[in-house]
Amino acid sequence: MAGRGRSGRWLAAPVLALAVAAAFAQAAPGAPDAPVELYLELSIDGRATGAVLPFRRHADGRLSSDAAALREAGLDTARLKLPETGDVDLGSVDGLRFAFDAAAQSVDLRLDDSLRDAQVLRTRRERRAEAGSVSPGFVLNYDLYARFGEQRGLSTLNELRWFGGHGVVATSGNAVLAGGRRRYVRYDSSWTRSDPATLSTLQLGDFVTPSLNWSRSYRMAGVEWRKNFDLRPDLLTYPVAAIAGSAVVPSKVSLYVNGVQQMAREVPGGPFLVDGITGLNGAGQATLVTQDALGRTVERSVPLYVDTRLMARGLSDFAVSAGVLRRDYGLESFRYGSSPVASASLRHGVIDAFTIEAHAEGGRSQVAAGVGALARLGMLGVVTGSVSGSAGRYRGQQVQLGYQFISQRVAVDVQSTRASKGYGDLGSLERQPVNRASDRASLAWSQPWLGSVSASYIRYALAQGADSGDGQDARLVSVAWSRTLGLGVYLSVNAFRDLDRPRARGLNLSFSFALGSRVSGSASSARQNGATSRIATLSRAPDFAGGFGWGLQSGDNAGERFGQAQLQYLGAHGLFNASASRTGGGAGATAASAGFTGALVAMDGALLPARQVGAAFALVSTGVPGVPVLQENRPIGVTDGGGHILLPNLIPYTANLISIDTAALPADVRVRSTSMQVVPRAMAGVEARFPVERYRAATVILHDRDGNPVPPGTRVAVVGADGKAAETIAGYDGVVFVEGLSGRTRLRMETAAGTCEAGFDYAIGGADIPTIGPLRCLPVK
Helix, strand or coil: CHHHHHHHHHHCCHHHHHHHHHHHHHHHCCCCCCEEEEEEEEEEEEEEEEEEEEECCCCCCCEEEEEHHHCCCCCCCCCCCCCCCCEHHHHHHHCCEEEECCCCEEEEEEEEHHHHCCEECCCCCCCCCCCCCCCCCEEEEEEEEEEEEECCCEEEEEEEEEEEEEEEEEEEEEEEEECCCCCCEEEEEEEEEHHHHHHEEEEEEECCCCCCCCCCCEEEEHHHHCHHHCCCCCCCCCCCCEEEEEEEECEEEEEEEEEEEEEEEEEECCEEEEEEEEECCCCEEEEEEEEEECCEEEECCCCCCCECCCCCCCCCEEEEEEEEEEEEEEEEEEECCCCCCEEEEEEEEEEEEEEEEEEEEECCCCCEEEEEEEEEECCCCEEEEEEEEEEEECCCEEEEEEEEEECCCEEEEEEEEEEEECCCHHEEEEEECCCEEEEEEEEEEEEECCCCEEEEEEEEECCCCCCCCCCCCCEEEEEEEEEECCCEEEEEEEEECCCCCEEEEEEEEEEEEECCCCEEEEEEEECCCCEEEEEEEEECCCCCCCCCEEEEEEEEEECEEEEEEEEEEECCEEEEEEEEEECCCCCCCEEEEEEEEEEEEEEECCEECCCCCCCEEEECCCCCCCCEEECCCEEECCCCCEEEEEEECCCEEEEEEEECCHCCCCCEEEEEEEEECEEECCCCEEEEEEEECCEEEEEEEEECCCCCCCCCCCCCEECCCCEEEEECCCCCCCCEEECCCEEEEEEEEEECCCCEEEEEEEEECCCCCCCEEEEEEEECC
């Protein structure tokens, strides 16, 4: 464009002369049919290109130009199917129209929408996903809990992590420190490493295998390789809708989904595509409103159906696991099966409306495999189905069918699974039988004036076999009604009954309300299996920035009264919780407990107490205490005595904005940068370093040996305690600004009488830049 702009300027000068010549040529006798050569300013779809090109105006009104010149001016001649070179009759090109303005000596080429690139409009602001960085360190998340009274005891849940460039090593467990039998039970230990480039994670140690809707998960120890879409928080794995439109002139485009505005953008004239329509699960309606500068609006509504269980076209999800099964989890630290097993699952989006699934698992004496699919029926919902079989110790088949439809007013969910008598999987080897039959059906209907009404039916029957006994059946029906009454008040009623056990039934009435942004309360009354219970609560949650919270609870259960009071305090180092309760009247039993939830983080040579850090965190290092720190422009706290503060619960693999407030810093400090974006990895921390340096400077008033201020512009050499010299210049009234000071400092300058020198001692400290002097510059012998 820059080149075309320069050519336009040097060609624009003779345009008037050429126009006059063209007019004479038109009037010249003897050439009535000869084309007229014109140099015209070119615009495409109303936008100036800055180019002036030669055109030929024919007697019959046709306009032509050279194909190479049009291509150089920005026209896509390949899409228009024009030759590489040669004269092109603009009126004979399909999809191209032109408007010639003789007075302005310009021509505007108009392209059909099919020949123009559509401008893509994103409905959501995506946070850029990045590879992530990590600073080596340790973190210990802990939950310390103490009971007082007859059942006194002390225990702690804990999770210890080490993170670095080679991944994350983590282990968790529960330690009983006092009361009962003192012991430690390990839960999970593993090493994990993720690759954002391939969106995959490798894990060694303990893990839970992923499952499909028609398969089961297992606790295993071994190795697992899986797809990990959490490495791309900006990526939507399910199909999202897109709506195409066109604007004749520059307009404002607004998108409404189910009546709620999702986007408003300015677009130039031409085609556009609204892509990535979110905020919808199930059936809904998207309305596109186009409004031009004169206020004229055009509305277009499109019905949409979105199901987050589907995979987007071409997207795949997988998991491959191998190892041994875990036994007695939570009871024993190291108890595993003796036979190796393996499991693999795959999901792939063939098209946006069709997703296929596959699963296989097996061990030394048992194998099972199956295939399944999800298919969207336009606006009518999604059907699911699967077929699987097993061989080995357990032989049989399993079939699953389902249907789901969700809209703003109605939701239907039906699923049925049938397994033959001998069907089994890896869980069957651990005496965890599969269901011989499993049925689920639910219907929900909502209206603004009525509220929400739902009914459900659930049936299951355990598979019969040598390891599962005679089997157990259950059939449950339930109905529920709920409605928001306004002003934060919510009312709900639900009832259930077991059709196979007439006495197993219940009714529950619940009422909740909110008082302001933090205080909430509830009251409920329930009757189940002939017993009645009532409970009322009132609570206030602590503020995120820190502070106190409390809770009160009172009620009775089957005639036995109880009450409880709770106090919480959320600080920078964690959450403290204390409670006292009483059960029964008169000489009833009393109990008390206290707990503290927090973390210890070792990074940057410091050990810091903090709140539990969550999936990712950052350690802000300034080297100066009392510096205010902000996260996403929200104040979080100030650095401690060592110049550190921990920011928990950051979003992994996404840019998180961290900044410091320099307004509260003393005048003698300087900061190279006040904000940065950090991208932590999952389960790890990253250091955000803001070097806050003391500005070791002083204003020195320097006089000559006669006591007069040194003349402005005098060059002064500054010699520090290390012997290194720097040069500065004196200002008016003998003022010399000196920086980089430490200890004994000498100021030296050359005068007509020779070299003179003045010295002073500089001490670090104070909030202001000191003024020293006047100092007399004495001759150097």
